[in-house]
Amino acid sequence: MNQTGPLKRSFDGDEGFAFVVCRICGDHRRVISGRHLSKHDTDRETYMDEYDLSPDEMIAKDFRIIQSSRRGYYPNGKSEWVAAVKKVYEKDGNVFAGHLQDNYAHLYEQGVWIFGDWDRALRAAGFDPEKMRERIVWDKEKIIAIIRAMHKKHLPLYAAYVMDNHTPSCSQPRCAKSYT
Numbered sequence: 001m002n003q004t005g006p007l008k009r010s011f012d013g014d015e016g017f018a019f020v021v022c023r024i025c026g027d028h029r030r031v032i033s034g035r036h037l038s039k040h041d042t043d044r045e046t047y048m049d050e051y052d053l054s055p056d057e058m059i060a061k062d063f064r065i066i067q068s069s070r071r072g073y074y075p076n077g078k079s080e081w082v083a084a085v086k087k088v089y090e091k092d093g094n095v096f097a098g099h100l101q102d103n104y105a106h107l108y109e110q111g112v113w114i115f116g117d118w119d120r121a122l123r124a125a126g127f128d129p130e131k132m133r134e135r136i137v138w139d140k141e142k143i144i145a146i147i148r149a150m151h152k153k154h155l156p157l158y159a160a161y162v163m164d165n166h167t168p169s170c171s172q173p174r175c176a177k178s179y180t
Contacts, residue, residue: 018062023051032058054078056114076110082125085111095122095132 100108111121119129
């Protein structure tokens, strides 16, 4: 095969296609997949930790371009992804997971791929995951804290009053903070 550089190699006639190199066996691949790593008796997370790699370093950038036929797709790295998500936030005013899945699916998928999960992706972009949720998950302690705070302020605690007067403020994760 024609070798054009340390990370360049010909593959099926695609001259100059960039590959990633397996750090264990030295094999040139388009993707260092879990299936390939299973041959070395390791998994993706262990491999990335051992060689201090991010998920975007496990797939060739040129391959990400070839794989996507979506309009507006760009194979972002970490800093590029952060800038793209901040731009979406400035334009649309939110980066809820559902909003991105509906309107910018490639950004949502890349965020999860690059950072491991959506919360880590949001933190990397400087957002608080709790505040960037369309829905909140209430736990028992949070509900009790809000009820106690409302009781201290001598606010009515019956359901109709709370729904009519406090639902908009309680629909956001910062609700607990507004009463304490």
